[in-house]
Amino acid sequence: MQIDAKLDESSRDSRRHLQFWQSPVLALLILVSGLALSFYLSSHFAKQSRERLQDRFQATVQQTTRVIQEKVDRFSLLMMAGRGLVLNNPSLNSAELNVRWHRMFDSFNVNYGDIGVVGLSFTRFIAAHSRETFIDEFNRNNSRKLTIFPPPADNQPSLVVMHLVPKSIEDRVLGYDIMSEEKRRQAVLETLRTGKMVLSRPLSLLPTDINSLDYLQMLPVRSVLSDGETHFLGVVTIGFSMSMLINSSLEDLPTPMRIQLIDTRESLETPGFDTHPDLGNTPPLLSMTRIITIGKHSLTLRISSLDPSAISAFSRHYDTATLMSGISITLMLTLISMFFIVTRQQALQLSRNMAAQAEEMYQRYESLFAQSPEAIVVHVNGKVELANQHAARLFGCGSPDELYQRDITELVHPTSIEFVERRREILSSGSPLEPAEQLLLRCNGQPFMAEVSSSLINYQGQEGIQVVFRDITAAKQQRLEHRMASTLFEHSADSIMVTDNRGKIEMANPSFQRLTGYSSKSVIGRTPDLLNAGHHSSEFFYKLWSSAKGNGFWRGDIVNRRKNGQLYIQETEIHSLRNETQDITHFVCFMRDVTQQRDGLEIDVSSTTAQQPSKLPNRLHFHASAESDLRRAKETNTPFEVGIIRIGHPSTPVDGTDKNHDQLERLSLVAQILESATNNIRVALLSDHELAIAKDGTASVCDGAQLRKYILKHLPPASESRTDITVAIARYPEDGCDLESLMLVAKNRADQA
Structure with a gap:
């Protein structure tokens, strides 16, 4: 009996070995292996060719x-x-x-x-x-x-x-x-x-x-x-x-x-x-x-x-000669093996394949039905016969069993029942249905809005209807919020600009055009540099973007230039927007013209010293206000003058020493004398030895010589600044028609004095 058992086992092994060599698996193995090897060798040779071309091109x-x-x-x-x-x-x-x-x-x-x-x-x-x-x-x-x-x-x-x-x-x-x-x-x-x-x-x-x-x-x-x-x-x-x-x-x-x-x-x-x-x-x-x-x-x-020739060779991912040779050899070997197998196994393999496909389709449908992220219900003659777990959660049930044998109308809000019956008649007639929004009811009677897709299926030999539900309550709320945000964006009194994370402008509202003179279409794809008036240093903008990226927010004033060349002071707020991974995707910038509000702004230029001898407008505010004065002079056809008053020679930057403190005291004293001369003079600090002035030309003290005499007359007798004061004046329209040209003429005159 042991011998018979060994013979039976040997016979079974022999049959399994014979079935392997007579099955299509062998031909498939030859085909897959040959094709894989052909594609690998072809891709390898093509890659080497591309690398050589890339090296020569580089x-x-x-x-x-x-x-x-x-x-x-x-x-x-x-x-x-x-x-x-x-x-x-x-x-x-x-x-x-x-x-x-x-x-x-x-x-x-x-x-x-x-x-x-x-x-x-x-x-x-x-x-x-x-x-x-x-x-x-x-x-x-x-x-x-x-x-x-x-x-x-x-x-x-x-x-x-x-x-x-x-x-x-x-x-x-x-x-x-x-x-x-x-x-x-x-x-x-x-x-x-x-x-x-x-x-x-x-x-x-x-x-x-x-x-x-x-x-x-x-x-x-x-x-x-x-x-x-x-x-x-x-x-x-x-x-x-x-x-x-x-x-x-x-x-x-x-x-x-x-x-x-x-x-x-x-x-x-x-x-x-x-x-x-x-x-x-x-x-x-x-x-x-x-x-x-x-x-x-x-x-x-x-x-x-x-x-x-180089482009053609670089575009090939496979070496043609190698690929064709490998495929030819593979197909030839596959056909030879299939010639001996297909005759005997064709009928048997066909029946097995059909059975396997049917089982696979059933298993796939069952798996998709159970694991689908959408809520699915199948009803026959108006009674629920099948439901997945997502459908149970959507309708507020503990398990799909609580939905079985319910009438489908119990899940529909009374206002939508007529609509549902009409769609069922259309579907039964064989006409396709587009997805539609319906008001449904949860098991506790709470209504909710859902998108519904219906289709006819065969369920256990009967005609059934498969319904896919998707809760769109949140989506409708998002669409409403989007419309509200769009309305606020379009009608906001503040100028709003949206850029991507690289600073390219993607959106700008109508108030942006009223503020800057640029239409929203003309700035799309450009950067905010088009508004740059050149008054801020690169360090200023570096700190601005560092704060916007690091803290997600920046607020402050920027001196910008409109499309017509006019300078203005812009109160600015920048907020960063982040995605789910906390990466910055956009920046939203709120802008407001505050030139008139900042007209009296004073910046403490000596805040780094031990004491605070004076407060003077800085270079940025001077340029903004002087541009405004020059524009009014052009409109009224009246004289306008700018000038540079130089006291001593350039010293080291303000660093808190007594020497620099005394220099700022002298500058402050001269500024007070100038402001007492007439109300029509604007004075600003350019450096630790220069003041800038702007006046409308009707002031009682007119030219540079008179202005210097006036300053010397009112300086204390013991002042160290009495002998090293230089005053240079440039007049509009005789010396220039814009602020840059006038300041250049005044500086050259001061250099030559």
Whole structure:
């Protein structure tokens, strides 16, 4: 018997082994294994090919970027050479300096066209009151004749082109006033303010080239006077075409490339120059981003390959030859194995598959029904036959059993019963039903609103209706709250601006346009920098955003500029919004114009000292109020004056020492004397040795000399400030038409005094 048992066991093992080799499992194993191996090898070889292409492309991009960077680095050296020539030859007249200018730059043996340079020039600063004298003296001593163009305003200072390389275009631009064009003028003001090299915003130097992107790089030229003060002589400028520079860098490349240049001061995404604009904005497969620096500014280069063969190879995720060979071999082996199996097993396998599929469908439906996140009820002839656990919770029952054999109308609010009967008739006729909202009843009689979807099913040989319920009470409440929030946003008297977590504006209400002059559509996608009046330091904005991100809130005053150029003081509240993971997704900014309320604001400028000798308005409040006074002067056509009163020489920043405390006492004393002279003078603190004043021109003390005499007359006899007071006045409209120009003239006059 033991022998028979062993034989039976051996026979069963043999049958199982035979069934395995005669079953489709073997063919399936061959097919899956062969396909998996084919795809793996094909993907591996394609990945290696893409990595080689990526390495070659990256090397080309680095080489191209280095070539472009080396070219633009020469600009700074050329400009510093020009500044050195001007400063080292202060006694030369214009003609002799012009000869040395061309002799020096010609000796460099530089092909300016290869590095994209349009022109390298020196522009001299000429005050409005000395312009005619300068032109007459120049024309007497030079064979070249100077005419300033475009004709500047009588009260506007000029920056005039005097020397230019290449010489071939010097005569055409001799006398051109770069202050006449807004972008050049803004660059000049920035380089004067910072004293450093500045890159202008994109402008047109090559008007015949419609796809040209040109810039001016400027370096201020200041001479140091014997008393330590500096005197502004002019600006060394280099005009260059990024279009020419980039195109010349692409000429010697072995493969075609596309370069897009993005100036983030103009746009964070839109290229200012594109070597192939006809290709549109479709993202390339082979693309890299690099940064080039010009002075203190950065420009972004987006470089992509245009080599069709490289792009085609990089887009393939599988090596075609390897994949086709592997699939062919796999299919051949699979067909051979299936040839021996399918005849014997076809009928049996078909019946097993059908039974398995039926069982699987039943199990799947049962599992989905029980585990569905939606509440599901099946009723036949109006009686509940089946319900899941979610349905029991939705209707307030302890278990689905409490719903069984209930009439379906018991779960429907009386006001919805007619609607339910009508939908049942439509469904019974074979017409589909769209989901609908119905008022239902919980088991305790509490009504609630739900979205209902109904469909016909076969349940145990009978026609039944499967109903899916979804409680939408909370959703309707959310929609109501959303409508209320939208109404508050649209009709709020406060200006509201919403940005994403990177500071890009996504929404702005109508009050925003009334406050700033910008429509909501025009600011979408931009940043709040468009309102920046330039009166706050980067440290101020760093603390602002640090508080908004860290604490979720910031409140304070910001001096901003409207679309029409008008300055105003803005009371600001910033709130951060966070998602479920506590990551910041948006910032909501509430803004209000408080210029009139802040008109009398005083900021304690000596709060770091041991005592508090004075309180004076600061530079920000002065600019805001002076802009308002100048605007009124323009509207009423009355005189307006600004000035600088300098007491002593610059000292160290206010640090609480007795020396600085005494200096602030002197400033406070002079400010009190000025305010007692007339009610029409505004006084503000610029630095530890300078006061700014603004008056409407009708004050009893008019010019700088009278004002200085008045101050000296009222100073105590023993005051240390009696002998080192400088007063410089600039008048509207004779010396300028805007506050920046007037303050620049006053500062230059104070420097020259």
